[in-house]
Amino acid sequence: MKTRHLVIVLGDQLDLDASAFDGFDPAQDRVWMAEVAEESTHVPSSKPRIALFLSAMRHFAQAASERHGPVDYTRLDDAGNAGTLAGELRRAIARHQPAGLVMTAPGDWRVLQALRAVADACGLPLDIRDDRHFFSTVREFAEHAKGRKQLRLEYWYRALRQKHRILMEGDAPAGGQWNYDADNREAFGKAGPVDLPAPVRHAPDAVTREVLALVETRFASHPGRLDRFDWPVTRAQALGALEDFIAHRLPLFGRYEDALWAGEPWLYHSLLSAAMNLKLLHPREVVQAAEAAWRAGHAPLAAVEGFIRQILGWREYVRGIYWTQMPSYLDRNALDAHEPLPEFFWTGDTDMACLRDALTQTLTHGYAHHIQRLMVTGLYLLLLGVRPQEAHQWYLSVYVDAVEWVELPNTLGMSQYGDGGLMASKPYIASGKYIQRMGNFCKGCRYDPGESTGPTACPYTTLYWDFLMRHETMLAGNPRMGMQVRNLARLTTDKREAIREQARHLRRKA
């Protein structure tokens, strides 16, 4: 019998109940999946990231074949693998001669264009269905954004809370406030974290071990390492990771959301982004589990609201930004930044203690928590004046949770201010003193966060003042930056020149 639909499943669409499977008939339809080198090389994907995608795809194909019949699956090392999604899809079309193609909306604009082009070239209809893995649709976001000069998270988040009845008491927000940030975001204090709960491990099984060996040989020159790989690669493991977070880390999530601590990569974070982005976990079940923990008295409201805001708020918001702004968003560079990415971002080889820790952990685990990404690695690139597109490529390469719809707005918009304030109301800039306040790195560093010039000056502090001077006119027009800009008046002409010279030196060194 001829194939009715070839159902396309991408590496970040690993949900047996995805819209692509609506009306699936194993007698007429066929699931198609392919591992292709292009998805690991269009940016130099890190070894942990490649391994997570491939292992999760292989586990999912097994589950899909049990539910939906045989899966047409191409492995990376299969003979004749075309190396691109488009090339592999063409080969699958030739094998099955389907009457049409069906898929859930992909997360990447680039992938959507490539698959559309194949469908057009083959004269096949491509049925693209809404991704039910989000609380909102891109259409709803576009409607919300219509006529607004600036897009801000808060109103979008509140609308979603009301619509989906999350943390609500009647028409009012639970506890009477929409936002509990004031109760959150503490540092650990001198003693540091006490009895940090170690996250549950997911030891590699035979499928994962085979993938790890493949990645180690095939992508030997790619960044990162695999000897600590323990990410959840199945839905069952992802549910275990959720349970572990809710039981052990959620209660202190909000309080230490912004804290940093040397040698402690996880703190009280959930580590659920990769599982959600691959669609092993539904954000709704994550949000519901967190709300239930509050209602059961297991976690305080401030922690739960802070956590839910990240998922129902930020995650939905950045997706809306991505799909309403692409493809021109990719090229934006509002600060006219043109420095190259420092080479040590690929190795971690730097004498800046905070940056070395964040980079080493990133390359070891494919993970850094939000404040490390925003206020350690991202801040350094922003202050140095690195081209946002190079920053984007790095973030898309190294993190296990990196998928363009969420990575790009966070990097180019929130972290690098490349969109000129569409996403963030001001550039997230700070001197080394912020990093000193939020953690314990500076004590063990050869630099001094209080110094902006001289041999022990903290590079963040030098570059912070240099950034303020370089962008003084633009920043002076931003009411949220007023105090920082006014502080420039404290600098003498000589000091300004010394800072500029030291910043030039840092750029040459990078």
Ligand SMILES: Cc1cc2nc3c(=O)[nH]c(=O)nc-3n(C[C@H](O)[C@H](O)[C@H](O)COP(=O)(O)OP(=O)(O)OC[C@H]3O[C@@H](n4cnc5c(N)ncnc54)[C@H](O)[C@@H]3O)c2cc1C
């Ligand atoms: C420069 C930069 C790049 C980033 N790149 C990515 C990326 O490629 N993929 C990614 O999923 N997140 C990205 N983020 C957002 C955030 O840093 C990660 O989601 C988070 O660190 C993942 O760790 P976690 O699961 O322990 O998160 P938690 O701190 O436990 O937060 C809970 C969940 O909230 C969601 N979330 C939190 N912050 C954001 C945010 N700003 N945008 C969207 N969702 C958010 C995530 O799904 C996360 O799992 C980036 C942030 C920055 C500043």
Ligand code: SF4
């Ligand atoms: S002194 Fe500067 S570079 Fe060193 S750890 Fe502190 S903030 Fe980082």
